[in-house]
Amino acid sequence: MKLTDTFAVVDLESTGTSFETGDRIIQFSCVFVKNNKIINTFNTLINPEMKIPRETQNLTGITNKDVRNAPYFEDVAGTIYSLLQDTNFVAHNIQFDYRFLNSELERVGYPMLDLACIDTVQLAQVLFPTLSSYRLAELGSLLGIENKRPHRADSDAETTARIFIKLRNRLSSLPFPLLASLRPLASHLLYDTGILFINAYRNRKHRHQVLSNSFVEVGGILLRRPERQVTTIQPQVYPRKVAQKRKLFGERLHLRNEQARMMDSIDRFWHSSQQKQQLVQAPTGMGKTYGFLLPTLYAVSQGQKFVISTATMALQEQLLKTSLPVLTELTRIPVRALSLKGNSNYIDLARFAQSLNFPQNDNTCVLQMKILVWLSMTETGDFAELHLTTLQDNLFTTIEHHGLAALEQTSPFYEYDFVRRQALALKSADIVVTNHAYLLQHAMELADFGANLIIDEGQDLVTTMTRVNRQVVDFDQVKILADTALVKMESHQSYSFENLVKIGVLSAKQYTTYLRQVQVIDHAVPSLRHRLLSHFVGGEKLTEYTEKLLPASDLNDFIKSHSALVGQINRALPHLKAFGQWLENKRQQAQASGQIGREGNELLRSVCSLLDEINEELAPWSRLCRGALQATPTKNQTWLTLAAHPTAHLRLTTGYLSGQDYLQQQVYQQFQRVLFMGADLVLPEIDDYMYRQLDLDRDALVETYQGPFDYQKQTITMVAMDAPLVTEVPREEYIAYLADAIEQICQTPVQTLVLFNALDDIKEVYERLSERGFTQRRTVLAQGINGGAEKLRKRFILGKDNANVLLGTGTFWEGIDLPHDQLQLLIVARLPFQSPDTELNQIRREDAQYNGLDPFSEVLLPEAILRLKQGWGRLIRTPHDQGAFVILDNRIYKKSYGYTMRAAFPNEVQFKRYPTSQIGNMVAKFLAEDN
Incomplete structure (x- = not known):
């Protein structure tokens, strides 16, 4: 038109x-x-x-x-x-x-x-x-x-x-x-x-x-021309006096006395020849980020280098784009800062250019338009700059970066590749900003950087470590993938490999050779599954979920006694990997030359994808086998998981259950000194747990600072004294109580966060609130119903004038950062103990008992205390905030461990007990007061 x-x-x-x-x-x-x-x-x-x-x-x-x-x-x-x-x-x-x-x-x-x-x-x-x-x-x-x-x-x-x-x-x-x-x-x-x-x-x-010199056109794509930054940093003297710091900050930043003490302590640490680890504990709102950045910038001016690791990529961006520029401007120290993330966070220019040659659906084409405009702007190629809630479009799987080894040096995009530029920039960087996941996977590579390490939000390091190091082999999924690949390779209906052989994409010999390798996997993996199950589970009666810890010596003996079967699988995998790479190259060549059409392209693309998935699924098994055969000592644990129903998948998981005997050797020793920052690094009530988890030196210096808060005026902390004990009432009665309590307490229209332990609880409570008409009177955002954590966080912030009620779990306990004026009422539906029946916790219980530790007091209780403190920390973030904290779980008083939980809070925080029916009025009265 x-x-x-x-x-x-x-x-x-x-x-x-x-x-x-x-x-x-x-x-x-x-x-x-x-x-x-x-x-x-x-x-x-x-x-x-x-x-x-x-x-x-x-x-x-x-x-x-x-x-x-x-x-x-x-x-x-x-x-x-x-x-x-x-x-x-x-x-x-x-x-x-x-x-x-x-x-x-x-x-x-x-x-x-x-x-x-x-x-x-x-x-x-x-x-x-x-x-x-x-x-x-x-x-x-x-x-x-x-x-x-x-x-x-x-x-x-x-x-x-x-x-x-x-x-x-x-x-x-x-x-x-x-x-x-x-x-x-x-x-x-x-x-x-x-x-x-x-x-x-x-x-x-x-x-x-005439194209501006700011741009360069490569392969039909307009890119921002890389800038070569040459900066010289003159040594500067750290401003040790408070008056000097205040003058430096001027009207731009507010300096607190405790923050100034923290800065001085960190500056001394950077110049210490004896101390290798220091822990700085300070509550949210004290200015920790600027507190460690100021002495760090002056140390940079004197020739030191730093790696700063944050808990999330969002915090990584905030530090790099907001906090660091403010201080570099105030100090006039022109540091060269570099952000490092995993390869898949960056665009592969050659892969993206190739995607433009294939037909796509409307949504993908619009996304390609956005990316084309973005590429004319970006200097990093980091997908995070697009601010997409999720990267769900299949396009991202196609165009994400696979690392330097996957690049073609003859490609016109090679010189401009973002990951390659990053590797070159690392050599001249003063500060590298990364996240815990990247640090844990690349610490050895960063050793050559010769830097000090700052671990911000250090209490989250272990959680990330157990997640990134955990690898799962799903034997039944491998069988499904191999079956699917065989069906596609052997089928004679429609377009088949027979057609590909006829037109010369591959020879008949190549086809039969690689088909045989897939058949090996298809037959050997189910046999291995059967023997693992027989050997380690045998005639044991299966529970709903059976987890079996496999001692390293037992697993090594099993691998050695089944060496023929194990060898079949391990010899086939390199062939399949080589075949998948070779076939992908042939697909691209045949597509470009017109040798194959849409059907041939889709067939080859799907088989290549299946071969990649088979290799990815079995890679942890191959590593386990190599370690066993080479008798490599390891501190990680391995366990089998199987549900009771007939179609359940048998999974073998390997990973570390804590940082003990891992973080010291794999991470800390790669750096000159290590500084830990956090609100709750070593709480007196659970210090043994934290030292074990973080794998800390017992002589590490611990500095604790007080926050700028008046907790008695800024907060009210209440426990529902008539809350039913969750372990002693029927579930339906418990859910009804939670829904009724939330409705009563939320009578004051303020931004409210309700923290749960399980999505199932959220779903049932939300349904009850809907039946009562509460969701018509208030905007209720429920995780798992109205969207994921990041989407709901954005809606919660943008809709603050509507006084939202957000029902959340998981990341809302630990790492979702809300601006200081976004939360006034925080309700804890249930003390944040992890379920002892989950796969991981059953294994951790076995491991703790094996090491002579009590699983509850040494693992589950310390974790619950940390999560409760982290949840509470969402409420008061500045000296001007005001908020109410409500716990709908009377175990914090009725159980013996409740005292330990309450003792972990600042001394000024007073726990007050009220009947549930009175808490709403107390919240309204407190928030209405002009404190």
Whole structure:
């Protein structure tokens, strides 16, 4: 469809979002744009002939009184229909406004509109691919456009029109090579949005254009030209006096006395020749990040190098993009900082370029457009810059980086490859910022860097270590993969390997040779599964989930006594890996030359993928076998897992259950000195546990600092004295109590986080709250129902004015960071003990008993204390915060371990016991006080 000269930018307000269930328009607004200027407007309230829901009135400010004397839609439909003729329909979320308006027009007897339609959401997503939100408010803020009355159609339509004008200007300014690469994909945008890209390309096609030196075109893709940074750092003297630090911080940062003491201690540590490990314990809100960064920057100026590891990639980005630039500006120490993550976090340019040659669905094509624009902006190639909640599109599997070894040196992209650039930049870096997962997997490689190590949020290191080091072999899944590969390779229906042999993609001998290797896996792995089960489980009665710890000596004996069978599998795997790589190269060559079509390409692609999966599944088994045959000593544990039902998969898991005897040798010894930062590194109540878990030197220096909080004024901590003991009441009664308690306590409309231990509990409590109508009165965000942790975190933050109630588990206990004004009420549904019946905890119990330790007091209780403290730490993050902390689990008083749990909190925190029915009033009273 051809675009006209006039764009009608439309926004609607309605009683709800579903026309089919009777919702109606309550306001229609349109702003007309021509030659990139606003030329006219039209706005009217509309009587919906129904009551406006309270939520809609609160959101829009439009009341029943406002529309009582407004025209009905049929009274203004003719005017609206006439005004929109010969225009292009533009909206922010076109699929709602255009469809809803057409439904209303059709309802009152008008034909549906047939206009060219443009979606400003998708247009902005392509042109500004690195934004974290594309709501009107965030886009307006980025482009300097104020929305004076958000959620009113007239104001929203004007804001959308001004944004649309800016977006068109941005589109027309894109470098021509970028427009040329976007044009073939533009038709996949919603409605007629793509015509804007096609027109922009045509308007520039015949103009003489010189590409800015900031860009370089490689293989048809526009990249930002790499900058060569040459900086010289002059040695500077650390400002030891408090007055010097205050002068340095100026008005930009607030210096606290305890923070200044911490800085001095860390500075002494960086220049110590004796001390190798130091632990700094300080509560959230004390300024730990700036506390360790300031002395670190001065140490950099004196020639030292550093690796800083954070708990998550989000914190890694925050440190690199926010905290570090602030201090480098204040100190005027121009450090060369580098971010390091796993290869799969980066784009492989050659793989992405190749993906552009294959047909893709609409969503993938739009994603490719975003990436093309992003590549003209990025200096890192890090997918995190795209701010996608998840990387679920299959495209990411295709284009993610596989490491330097996978690069083709003859590729035109080799010189510009982001991971290769990173490796080169590492040689001249002063500070490397990474995350715990990367550190644990690459510590040996960082040894040559000759650096000191800072482990921020050190208490999370062990959790990450057990996760990244755990490897699972699913013998039944290998059988399924091998069967599927054989079916595809031996099939004579449709397109087959027989066809590939006929056209010369591979020879008959190659085909039979590699087919035989897959058959070896298909037969030998089930045999190995049977023998493992017979040897280690035998006639034992299976429980719902049976876990069997395999002592290293027993497993080694088993491998040696079955060497023939083990050898068959281990000899076949390298052949399969080589075949998969060879076949993928042949597929690419045949696709490029036209030797194979779509069917041949899909067949080869699927078989290559299956071979990769087989190798990936069996890789941990191969490593176990090598270790056994070479008698390599190891501290990791291995166990079998099998459920009782007939189709259950047998899994063999290997991994470390704690950091003891691992972190010291594998990580800490690769660095000059190691500094641990955290709020709860070595609590007196559980110090033995923490020293074991973190594999610390017993003579490590521990420095503890007080936070700037007045806990008695800023917090109230309450325990429901009548809460049922979860272990002593039926589950239905327990869930009913939780739902009733949450509804009572949440009578005050504030941002509320309710922490659970299990998603099943969240699901059942949410269902109860829905039945009671609570989810109609309050916005309730439930993990596992309304989305994952990161999606809900964003919705919780963006919707703070709605006083959300978030039901969360897992990461909300440990690592999800909420801005300081986002949480006022924190409810703990149940003390955070991990279930002793889970696969890992059963194995850890066996391991603890084997080492003469009590599993509960030495493992489960310390972990629960840490999680409870971490959850509580979400509440008070600045001296100005105020919040209520409620525990709906009376075991913290009724069980003997409760005293130990309470003792782990600061002395100023007073636990108060109330009946559940009174807690809501106490919360309301406390939050209403002017503390």
